Amino acid sequence: MRRIQTFFYLAFLVSASVCAQNKQLLYDFYEIPQSLMVNPGVKTSEKWHTGIPLISGLAFQAGTSGVTVNDLFANDGIDFTTKVRERVLDAMTRKDDFSTTSQIEGFNIGFRGRNRPDDYYTFGMYGETDIIVYWPRDLAILAFEGNGGANIGRSFDLGDLSLRGEMVNVFHFGINRKISNTLTVGGRAKLYSSIFQFQSTGNVGSFRTTQGLNNIHVTTLSADMQLRTAGIKEFFDILDDDSVSARDEFPSLFTKRVLLGGNLGLGFDAGFSYNLNPQTTITASILDVGFIYQSKDIQNYTLKGSASTEGITVFIPEDIDNVDNDLWQELVDDIEEALPYEENAEGYISFRPVKVYGSIRYDFGEGGNRFENCGCGINAGGGTNRDYYRNSVGGQLFIMKRPRGIQAALTGFYQRRFGRVLSLKTTYTVDKYSLANVGLGLNLQAGPINFYVMGDNLLSYRNVADSHYASLLFGFNIISWNSN
Numbered sequence: 001m002r003r004i005q006t007f008f009y010l011a012f013l014v015s016a017s018v019c020a021q022n023k024q025l026l027y028d029f030y031e032i033p034q035s036l037m038v039n040p041g042v043k044t045s046e047k048w049h050t051g052i053p054l055i056s057g058l059a060f061q062a063g064t065s066g067v068t069v070n071d072l073f074a075n076d077g078i079d080f081t082t083k084v085r086e087r088v089l090d091a092m093t094r095k096d097d098f099s100t101t102s103q104i105e106g107f108n109i110g111f112r113g114r115n116r117p118d119d120y121y122t123f124g125m126y127g128e129t130d131i132i133v134y135w136p137r138d139l140a141i142l143a144f145e146g147n148g149g150a151n152i153g154r155s156f157d158l159g160d161l162s163l164r165g166e167m168v169n170v171f172h173f174g175i176n177r178k179i180s181n182t183l184t185v186g187g188r189a190k191l192y193s194s195i196f197q198f199q200s201t202g203n204v205g206s207f208r209t210t211q212g213l214n215n216i217h218v219t220t221l222s223a224d225m226q227l228r229t230a231g232i233k234e235f236f237d238i239l240d241d242d243s244v245s246a247r248d249e250f251p252s253l254f255t256k257r258v259l260l261g262g263n264l265g266l267g268f269d270a271g272f273s274y275n276l277n278p279q280t281t282i283t284a285s286i287l288d289v290g291f292i293y294q295s296k297d298i299q300n301y302t303l304k305g306s307a308s309t310e311g312i313t314v315f316i317p318e319d320i321d322n323v324d325n326d327l328w329q330e331l332v333d334d335i336e337e338a339l340p341y342e343e344n345a346e347g348y349i350s351f352r353p354v355k356v357y358g359s360i361r362y363d364f365g366e367g368g369n370r371f372e373n374c375g376c377g378i379n380a381g382g383g384t385n386r387d388y389y390r391n392s393v394g395g396q397l398f399i400m401k402r403p404r405g406i407q408a409a410l411t412g413f414y415q416r417r418f419g420r421v422l423s424l425k426t427t428y429t430v431d432k433y434s435l436a437n438v439g440l441g442l443n444l445q446a447g448p449i450n451f452y453v454m455g456d457n458l459l460s461y462r463n464v465a466d467s468h469y470a471s472l473l474f475g476f477n478i479i480s481w482n483s484n
Helices: 002-015 033-037 069-073 080-089 137-145 233-240 244-261 325-338 377-381 458-466
Strands: 048-051 058-063 097-112 119-134 155-157 163-178 183-200 204-211 217-230 263-277 280-294 298-309 341-344 348-351 355-369 387-402 405-418 422-431 437-446 449-456 469-480
Touching (some): 033 097, 033 469, 080 137, 183 244, 183 280
Antiparallel strands (some): 058 469, 163 183, 387 405, 437 449, 449 469
16 A cells, blocks of 8 residues: 555656647657657658667656646745645646656667658657646545535545556657658557556545434445556565665666567557648648557556445443454454455556647748758659748647547747758647747757757746746757768
8 A cells, every 4th residue: 555655646746747748849840850750741851860869859848737836835925725725726626637748769760762762761769758647626625624514415526536657668660651742641650668557547436424323424435446557566666675686676677678578569650741732731640549458567456335434333331441443443344345445467458648730831931942962752853842931830739638538739830941051930839738838949950960959838937936837859860961
């Protein structure tokens, strides 16, 4: 039980600092090779690229849809308990969440086919962490106020407990094909190696206290709840062992899980870009349609049943000498019989959080030919795909499947290109975390060296503690456009 409490505590601390998976700045930023990771069908012009290992693609995002650090700890003269009451318990709902997503690329390589120059092949490896914890509103009120007083007769919903998380290493191989000057399609196969996974979703149950007949109160608990975990027990066993050899086992186990030694799964990405006319382009992609079969290092916890109790009834004075631990133990045994807590090691299938992007882009301000002699197959024959425009405006839609429904974001953007060397993209995004998320992305091409950096919700940087959202993406690549 102590492990479960520690696990939930760590998951909550991590998730309270990082959130969301939307990469609206990177999406359709086709000058950057990593844009292929959010749309395998984005148009490509390079002959080949290679990311600099471990720093080719780093993504960190942080925030909360509910309370901020400043809401609770600002020196504003308001009592802390009052802040918790007004800004957390009264303001946050069960739809608010804390979530974390981060990605680190191990390597990323792409090249154009020698015999099929219309095809651009990519392969690589990256690690991803994704955790979401929904705010357990009723349980938080129960913990803060207790079940007495005004809460007599209130039914607290145990289904407010909902969380899911995983750390997974992904090996991928993709093909981007130029069908014509107007259509590019792409797909990517993925092999997942899970490091750990947990989920507790679809819980139902209630906790209710009412006036009793034989005692002051009667408490009724009904629950059908489950926590599934895979890959966690072995890590906790190592942490519980204080020996030197155990500490050495931790990185060894982690490396093993990264290199296909964990629970395995399969998935795919797909996408396309289509020119409605020389200046208007629509794009769409779907990512992480896949699953992992969790069969190793499984430890699941279940709580199912219902029980009512009025506590221990003692008649004074005749039973005064019989009040001992046996009475309490009998009470505990009765509750456990009616509401059994069990553990098992049954395998299960976990599905990856599916993401969908879509966009429409209008280009204007002709700037001439983008790349000369790039060896791009269909692209090399001239026409609209060799011409580039200095400016682009448009809109993007992001949708993600979450345990409690769809999470969506809408983005407007403007992109400016300064020749072959520099591109800037600014975005304005509306989602559940912010209604005024202004982002800025920069892509710099210095010879074969490519560097990009992107930041979100820039207006909040004046007071990061009061921000609901912040993110940073950056990376380095080596790109060959011509013969370099």
